[in-house]
Amino acid sequence: MSKEQRAKPRVAFRHAFKSRIVASDGTRSTACLVLDISATGAKVSISGALDPRIESKNCFLVLTPNGTVRRRSRLIWSHGGQMGFEFLPDMPASAVSASKPAGRPLAMSDSAS
Numbered sequence: 001m002s003k004e005q006r007a008k009p010r011v012a013f014r015h016a017f018k019s020r021i022v023a024s025d026g027t028r029s030t031a032c033l034v035l036d037i038s039a040t041g042a043k044v045s046i047s048g049a050l051d052p053r054i055e056s057k058n059c060f061l062v063l064t065p066n067g068t069v070r071r072r073s074r075l076i077w078s079h080g081g082q083m084g085f086e087f088l089p090d091m092p093a094s095a096v097s098a099s100k101p102a103g104r105p106l107a108m109s110d111s112a113s
Helices: 093-099
Strands: 011-023 028-039 041-044 059-063 072-077 082-087
Touching: 011 041, 028 059, 041 072
Parallel strands: none
Antiparallel strands: 011 028, 011 059, 028 041, 041 082, 059 072, 072 082
16 A cells, blocks of 8 residues: 655545636636645546647646636546646746737636537
């Protein structure tokens, strides 16, 4: 049995909550369930495969139904239908505005696929 090596403790949920893995440009997304989360990352479950057009080294986990809370993330591991994501530092606002036009938050009900 392996020893836990995480720097921050994870919070596991009795009932996983719906989330989305979203491409950094907001054009693609895949539905997922958040199984546990910490200050530094999250474990999610998906049915099927991650949309291959989503860059797994720089994507977002949308954590609220209206899309206003999201964390820039990168895929660390994948096993079956479960994936581990590390949260990345937020980009400065100047870098975000220079790289793409401003838009509305991507809500979980949006169908970007």
